[in-house]
Amino acid sequence: MFYREAGQYKTNYKDDLATFPILQDRIAIGIYLVIAFVAIPIFGNDFFINSMMIPFLIFTLAAIGLNILTGYTGQLSLGTGAFMGVGAYACYKMTTIFPDINIIILVVLSGVFSAGIGAIFGLPSLRIKGFYLVVTTLAAQFFLEWCFIRIPWLYNYNISGAIEVPQREIMGVIITGASASPTARYLVVLSVVVVMTWIASNIIQGRIGRSWMMIRDMDIAAELMGVRPLQAKLSAFAVSSFYCGVAGAMMVFFWLGAAEVESFDVNQSFRILFMVVLGGLGSLVGCYMGAAFIWMLPIMITIAPSIFGLDINAATVEHINFMMIGGLIIFFLIMEPHGLARLWSLAKQKLRVWPFPY
Amino acid sequence: MNAHVNQNSVSAIDNIAKGDVLLQVDNISLSFGGVKAITDISFDIRKGEIRAIIGPNGAGKTSMLNVINGFYHPQEGTISFMGQQRTKMRPYVAASQGISRTFQNVALFSGMSTLDNIMAGRCLKMHKSFFWQIFRHGPALDEEIEHRKVVEDIIEFLEIEHIRKDPVGALPYGLQKRVELARALAAEPILLLLDEPMAGMNLEEKEDMSRFIIEVNEQFGTTIALIEHDMGVVMDLADRVVVLDYGKKIADGKPAEVQADQNVIDAYLGVAH
Ligand SMILES: Nc1ncnc2c1ncn2[C@@H]1O[C@H](COP(=O)(O)OP(=O)(O)OP(=O)(O)O)[C@@H](O)[C@H]1O
Ligand SMILES: [Mg+2]
Numbered sequence: 231m232f233y234r235e236a237g238q239y240k241t242n243y244k245d246d247l248a249t250f251p252i253l254q255d256r257i258a259i260g261i262y263l264v265i266a267f268v269a270i271p272i273f274g275n276d277f278f279i280n281s282m283m284i285p286f287l288i289f290t291l292a293a294i295g296l297n298i299l300t301g302y303t304g305q306l307s308l309g310t311g312a313f314m315g316v317g318a319y320a321c322y323k324m325t326t327i328f329p330d331i332n333i334i335i336l337v338v339l340s341g342v343f344s345a346g347i348g349a350i351f352g353l354p355s356l357r358i359k360g361f362y363l364v365v366t367t368l369a370a371q372f373f374l375e376w377c378f379i380r381i382p383w384l385y386n387y388n389i390s391g392a393i394e395v396p397q398r399e400i401m402g403v404i405i406t407g408a409s410a411s412p413t414a415r416y417l418v419v420l421s422v423v424v425v426m427t428w429i430a431s432n433i434i435q436g437r438i439g440r441s442w443m444m445i446r447d448m449d450i451a452a453e454l455m456g457v458r459p460l461q462a463k464l465s466a467f468a469v470s471s472f473y474c475g476v477a478g479a480m481m482v483f484f485w486l487g488a489a490e491v492e493s494f495d496v497n498q499s500f501r502i503l504f505m506v507v508l509g510g511l512g513s514l515v516g517c518y519m520g521a522a523f524i525w526m527l528p529i530m531i532t533i534a535p536s537i538f539g540l541d542i543n544a545a546t547v548e549h550i551n552f553m554m555i556g557g558l559i560i561f562f563l564i565m566e567p568h569g570l571a572r573l574w575s576l577a578k579q580k581l582r583v584w585p586f587p588y
Numbered sequence: 589m590n591a592h593v594n595q596n597s598v599s600a601i602d603n604i605a606k607g608d609v610l611l612q613v614d615n616i617s618l619s620f621g622g623v624k625a626i627t628d629i630s631f632d633i634r635k636g637e638i639r640a641i642i643g644p645n646g647a648g649k650t651s652m653l654n655v656i657n658g659f660y661h662p663q664e665g666t667i668s669f670m671g672q673q674r675t676k677m678r679p680y681v682a683a684s685q686g687i688s689r690t691f692q693n694v695a696l697f698s699g700m701s702t703l704d705n706i707m708a709g710r711c712l713k714m715h716k717s718f719f720w721q722i723f724r725h726g727p728a729l730d731e732e733i734e735h736r737k738v739v740e741d742i743i744e745f746l747e748i749e750h751i752r753k754d755p756v757g758a759l760p761y762g763l764q765k766r767v768e769l770a771r772a773l774a775a776e777p778i779l780l781l782l783d784e785p786m787a788g789m790n791l792e793e794k795e796d797m798s799r800f801i802i803e804v805n806e807q808f809g810t811t812i813a814l815i816e817h818d819m820g821v822v823m824d825l826a827d828r829v830v831v832l833d834y835g836k837k838i839a840d841g842k843p844a845e846v847q848a849d850q851n852v853i854d855a856y857l858g859v860a861h
Contacts, residue, residue, distance in 0.1 A: 243736045247729065432724035436732065437714045439721075440700075444708050447697035454657060455775065456683035456712035465718075512699065 317475025348471020
C-alpha cells in the first residue's frame with residue numbers, strides 16, 4: 231500500500247532515466263546506507279563485523295564482477311578465484327615495491343592488473359562459446375594457481391608460501407595488518423563496495439552495458455546493429471576481472487590478513503558462481519542477496535542450534551549446509567533462473583498493486 | 589572523429605540522386621559446402637525505392653540479405669554500396685555504413701525492455717567514453733537523454749507507447765516484429781533490409797505494418813529491400829521486384845511485369861525444371 235509509483239509522474243526523461251525512479255526505493259537505499267555506515271559500526275560487535283559483514287561485502291563485490299561477465303554479457307567463467315588472486319598478489323607486490331603509496335590506491339590499481347590478465351584470458355571468447363569457454367576459463371584458473379605457487383617472487387620468497395599483509399594507515403588510522411580494528415577495515419571495505427556498485431550500475435545502464443547485454447541476448451543481431459564483439463567481450467572480461475581483483479585484494483588486506491593459494495582456488499570460483507546464480511543473473515541487488523545468503527546461512531546454521539540449546543557437531547552442520555545450498559541452487563536453476571532478485575521484484579510488484587491485484 | 593564519419597556518409601548519400609543506384613550486386617555466388625544457396629545473381633537497388641525480393645522457400649532470399657550486410661561472404665561476385673566496392677566486410681562495418689535490418693525469425697534482445705532494444709539500435713550513434721559512462725552524469729547522461737528523445741519519436745511513430753517498459757520476450761509475435769522494425773529504424777539506416785516483416789501476422793497487423801513501411805519510405809526517404817511472401821503486399825508496396833528460385837534470378841522488373849512472367853508463374857506452381 232505504501233509502495234506506489236502512483237502520483238509520481240515523470241515530467242522529463244532525466245527523471246525517468248534515474249537509477250531508482252521510485253521515491254520509496256530511494257528512501258530505502260538511504261536507510262540501508264545509514265544502517266551500514268552508522269548503525270553497524272556503532273552497535274555491531276567484532277564477530278558480526280569481522281566474520282559476517284566484511285566477507286559478505288567482499289564476496290558481493292566479487293559476485294558483481296562475475297555477474298558483469300556471466301549475467302550481463304552471457305560468458306560463463308570458472309576463473310573468478312584466480313582473478314581475485316591476481317588482485318591479491320598484485321596488491322601485495324605493490325605494497326612491497328611502493329611502501330609509501332596509499333593502500334586504497336594500491337587496492338584499486340591491483341584491479342587494473344587483474345583486468346589486464348582477465349582480458350587476455352577473455353580472448354578465446356571471441357571464437358568459442360558456452361561449455362568450451364568454461365573449460366578455457368578453468369584452464370586459466372589452474373594456470374594462475376600454478377603461478378601463485380611456482381613463482382616465489384610473487385610472495386617475496388616467503389618460506390610458508392603465504393602473502394602477509396603489512397600494516398598501513400590512512401590519516402593516522404590503522405586499516406590493515408593485525409592491529410587494525412574490525413570497524414576501520416569494515417568502513418574501508420564498505421566504502422569501496424558502495425562506490426563500485428554505483429559505478430557498475432552506471433556502466434550497465436549506459437551504452438557499454440547495453441552492448442554487453444546485446445551480446446548476451448543475441449550476438450548475431452548485436453553485431454548487425456554495430457556492436458564489435460571484440461570490444462564488447464573484452465571490455466566485459468576486463469571490467470569483470472577488475473572487480474574480482476579488487477575483491478581479492480580486499481579479501482587479503484582487509485579480512486584474512488594473510489593468504490595462500492587455497493584462498494583463490496576453484497572452490498572459491500564456485501562459491502562466487504553460486505552466489506550469482508542464487509542471487510540472480512543480471513542483477514546487482516541479487517549479488518548482495520546471493521552473497522548474504524551463501525555466506526551467512528552456514529553461520530546461522532552453526533549458531534542457531536546452540537541458541538535452542540541443541541548440540542550438533544560441526545560436521546553435521548557442514549553437511550546440512552552443503553545440502554541446503556545444493557538443493558537451493560537446483561531449485562533456482564529450474565524454477566527461477568533470475569534468482570532471489572526476481573523473487574524480490576515479484577514481491578514488490580505484488581506490493582505495488584496490493585490490496586487490489588486487478 | 590565520429591562526427592566526420594557521419595558527415596561523410598551523409599554527404600555520400602546526398603551525392604546520390606533519388607532513383608540512382610544505391611547498392612549494386614554483381615554475379616554473386618554463395619555456397620555452403622555442397623549446397624549452392626545463390627548462383628550468379630546480379631541486381632541493383634536504387635535510392636528511395638522499395639525493392640521486393642521474392643521467391644519460393646529456400647530460394648536464397650535470406651542468404652542474399654546476409655550477403656548484403658556482411659554476415660555471409662560470397663565466394664564470387666562483387667557488391668558496391670554508395671559507389672564504393674567492398675570486399676569481405678564484417679556486419680558491424682555494414683551497420684556503420686548505414687545498412688540496418690530485421691530478421692525472419694525475430695532476433696530481439698529478449699532479456700531487455702522494448703525501450704532498451706530500440707536504444708540498442710542507436711549504439712553506433714553513441715560515443716561517450718568509458719570514463720563518462722562510469723559517472724552517468726554530465727555528458728553520458730546528456731547523450732542518453734538526447735537519444736532517448738529520438739527513440740521516443742520512433743516509439744510514437746510505430747504506436748508502441750504502451751509496451752515501452754515491457755520485457756520484449758513476453759510480447760505477442762506481431763508486436764515483437766514491430767519492435768524489431770523500431771530497433772532497425774533507430775539506426776537511421778540509409779538502406780533498410782526487411783526479412784518477411786509480416787510473416788505470421790493477421791490482416792490488421794499486416795495493414796499496420798504496410799502503412800509503417802510506406803511511411804518510412806516516404807517520410808524519411810529510406811531505401812528498403814523487402815522480402816515478402818504475400819503477393820498482395822508486394823504488389824502494393826514494391827516499386828520493383830526481383831524473383832529468385834533455387835538460388836537463381838528468374839525475373840526482375842515492375843510488380844505487374846513480374847506477376848505476368850511465365851518463369852515466375854512456373855516457379856510458384858512448382859513446374860519441373
Ligand atoms: N548457414 C547455412 N548453412 C547451410 N546452408 C544454408 C545456410 N543458410 C542457408 N542455407 C541454405 O541456402 C538455401 C537458401 O536459404 P535461404 O534461407 O536463403 O532461403 P529463403 O529464400 O530465405 O527461404 P525462406 O522463404 O524459407 O525463408 C537453403 O537451401 C538453405 O538450406
Ligand atoms: Mg528466408
